[in-house]
């Protein structure tokens with residue numbers, strides 16, 4: 001694999017931000033963790049230390065939840081009009097727009113992804129999400145409902161519903177799209193008038209901390225958005241179990257998702273939404289536009305180094321075209337330049353952490369032990385960063401770990417099929433149901449297969465298409481509820497039915 005080095009340094013704005021003291025945002029103030037502890041943030045391209053941040057824990061979560069509760073109950077947030085809320089969210093998006101380059105650099109250094117990708121995908125999508133949600137603030141409406149009440153003949157009523165904010169929301173986000181995941185979570189919560197305690201991923205806290213500064217600058221009242229850096233097992237678990245949190249919105253592994261549900265069940269039955277893992281099938285039918293499908297299959301698995309919950313990690317190709325497609329995707333894999341996210345020629349950066357690199361490599365080893373072969377890639381890159389080569393596996397069996405489990409790295413298993421009708425059952429044979437794709441020139445076939453696939457998102461002749469207005473989330477063990485779109489707005493509100501008797 002080609003490898004680039006000697007990345008240019010980040011701009012002075014980013015460097016001076018990284019040099020700051022990084023504390024917790026609680027009740028409108030930046031404060032150290034109660035324990036005084038901090039932890040280091042690594043640059044995954046070379047394992048060096050970027051900076052350090054406060055290590056929040058239970059005591060800090062308690063303070064943040066109290067601040068969010070006060071802001072929710074007492075105002076000024078709760079007394080603001082919907083229009084004022086919308087304007088504040090829009091203002092935050094405008095401020096972000098002035099710092100696209102800086103956010104892209106922070107993501108490149110902290111997460112490892114190419115700055116060039118973050119600048120056109122992560123950051124603009126995050127800004128767009130806030131603008132989309134700013135519009136929703138003034139459009140959250142109830143209904144008037146004609147009621148009959150058969151046991152009170154002749155009585156007259158006026159019934160209507162109110163959609164009210166759920167309240168104090170705990171949000172726990174992962175490291176694969178640090179800024180974008182913060183936006184997906186914060187946007188609908190702010191639009192609906194909730195208050196928030198955001199626990200960011202330990203591996204990638206930096207862009208959310210910069211966002212916190214802009215939230216302050218935009219003029220959100222104290223306590224509306226609280227940001228706690230810290231570890232999942234401590235700060236995250238304390239948030240999930242907190243009796244005064246009304247809802248938890250979580251994105252991450254299915255395993256931790258189950259812990260969140262358990263914590264909610266054992267405390268106050270807080271509402272839970274989950275966006276979890278996937279093992280998404282990507283199906284190339286014999287009548288597909290092959291060059292487009294090959295490019296799409298490469299993008300489906302190699303975008304963001306495969307660290308996507310919706311990554312197209314099971315590639316199904318008709319046997320007659322199998323070799324051609326595998327060779328085509330392999331040729332694209334060989335073209336991808338590995339390197340630090342800050343290098344302009346980098347096509348794929350490192351895995352986010354050594355733990356993730358080890359996790360991906362141990363999946364590869366398990367596949368090889370069970371008889372799978374790598375057509376391209378198949379190992380870590382021997383350097384100080386956490387790189388894994390883009391990999392295509394063949395000769396897999398349906399029960400192998402590499403077919404059943406989410407690898408969350410640049411590893412696709414290519415599987416030939418003979419009968420398209422039997423393929424649907426194979427494609428649906430997963431505990432997950434986040435996304436799926438089909439490539440065909442027969443549009444009726446495309447629509448029909450879209451209906452048959454058990455997934456929250458189906459792409460036809462495309463992959464990785466996202467928009468703030470499109471709901472995203474999982475069937476089966478890929479999650480509960482949806483991110484984005486009006487469905488996300490609904491999930492941050494609850495319905496109150498009001499009935500007035502007319503005399």
Ligand code: NAP
Nearest residue numbers: 173174200201202231232236237252253256276277309408
């Ligand atoms: P993870 O452990 O599920 O982490 C996601 C978030 O949950 C992080 O903020 C994490 O905090 C927090 N967390 C961890 N344990 C917790 C607990 N007991 N209670 C409350 N919060 C907790 O994911 P990961 O370790 O970063 O990655 C493991 C695997 O998860 C990946 O290989 C991948 O398969 C999957 N994953 C999926 C997504 C997705 O978008 N669906 C994203 C990331 C990972 P810390 O960062 O402090 O641990």
Ligand code: MG
Nearest residue numbers: 201202203232
């Ligand atoms: Mg973790």
